[in-house]
Amino acid sequence: MAIHRTLATCLVACAALLATACSTPAPPPTLAQVGIYAAGSGSVFLPYAQGIASHLTAAGLKAAPVETTGSVENARRINADPQGMALVLMSTAHEAYTGQAAWTQGVKHDNLRALFPMYEAAYQAVALRSSGITNMSSLRGKRVGVGPSGGPSEVYFKGFAAAVGLDFVPINGTPAELAASVIAGRIDAMFQGGAIPVPGIKTVADAADAVVFGFSGDEVAAxxxxxxxxxxxxxxxxxxxxxxxxxxxxxAWNFALVHKDFPEADAYWITRTVLSVADPTALHALAGPTRAANAVHNTSVPFHPGALKYYQQQGVAGLK
Structure with missing residues (x-):
């Protein structure tokens, strides 16, 4: 019985220490400001970055979104910027970190480190019902908006099309531009990924008589x-x-990333400040999955030590 009482006392003490660690105010950030590499108009990244920036600024670190072409550009930028932050699709982060994708030209972007999870991005396509396009195979020979040049949507759709022998005409642009082009009939369809509902695709579906479609089982496998x-x-x-x-x-999941030389105190402060929000949808309507428990979905790049410190305090195990 004495052993059991001792064990129980230790467990209570550990819980108290953990609670104290999580309730004690974190030291203020050392950086004066931080830019958040996001994406362009019509993406989820941009309004999500705006929400995160507003929250960080109100908490004591001036932050502002930086418009980019998306994950590929963001991975390149943050690999060279030790004082910025980037929103990146983790499949792109995997390609960057390993240097295995064609766009990396064999260069390993091994300065990438993860901070916190954002949300899961899924890919769909949309076309006007009047076009007769109802599935991926009917995109053969069509003008398909695939997002910014070199971005994940273009990379994944071109990879898929090559695998199944689907010839199409790729059209680049921001999601907002491509959605407007589908509605106006200037292009035949658009393919985009993001938190569901994907903004550009929802724009088309809300504004016109449209068909939203995904992949067949065989196409998913391809x-x-x-x-x-x-x-x-x-x-x-x-x-x-x-x-x-x-x-x-x-x-694939999206995460906020920083450079490996990003200040550890700031990495901890940002991770804690974002993930301590009681209702993540206060940051952005689609930020519900921005929670510490979802950190386990990163298997692509190492976590920054500052972020790991926070996850350890929260009891999130198995992270590296």
């Missing part, structure tokens, strides 16, 4: 043979106007 780090997911019925059935999709 995508994942080319990009094995992408997961399989489903888009629930009713996510988009007129969508009666679930859609098959491929997906």
């Amino acid at each position: 995508v994942r043979r080319v990009f094995p780090y992408l997961g399989e997911s489903a888009v629930p019925p009713g996510t988009y106007k007129g969508q009666a059935t679930a859609l098959r999709s491929v997906s």
Whole structure:
């Protein structure tokens, strides 16, 4: 019995220490300001970065989003910037860190370090119903908006198309530009990824009589043979106007990343400040998954030591 009482006392003491560590105010950030590499108009990254920036600024660190072409550019930038922060799709982070994708030209972006999880991004396509396009195979020979040049949407759709022998005409632009082009009939369809509902695709579905579609089972398998780090997911019925059935999709998580030489105290402060928000949707409507427990979805790059300190305090195990 004495042993049990001693063990119980130790457990209570450990819990108290953990609570104290998490309730004690963190030292203020050492940086005067931080830029957050995001994406362009019509993406989820930009408003998400705006929400994070507003929260960090109110908490004591001046922050502002920086418009970019998205994950590929962000990975390149943050690999060379020890005082910035970047929002990156983790499949792109994997490509960057290993240097295995064509866009890396064999260069390993091994300065990348993870801070906190954002949300899971899934990929779909949309076309006007009047076009007769209802699935991926009917995009053969069509003008398909695939996002900014070199971005994940373009990379994944081109990889998929090559794997299944689908010839198409790629059209680059921001999600907002491409959505407007689909609605106006200047292009035939657009392919985009993001938190569900994907903003550009929702814009088209809300504004016009449109068909939103995903992949067939065989097509999902083809995508994942080319990009094995992408997961399989489903888009629930009713996510988009007129969508009666679930859609098959491929997906990857997004995380906020920094350079390995980003100040440790600031990495801890930012991670704690963002993940301590009681309701993450206060940051952005789609930030519900921005929680410490979802840190386990990063298997692509190491965590920054400052972020790891916070996760250890929260009892999130198995992170590296």
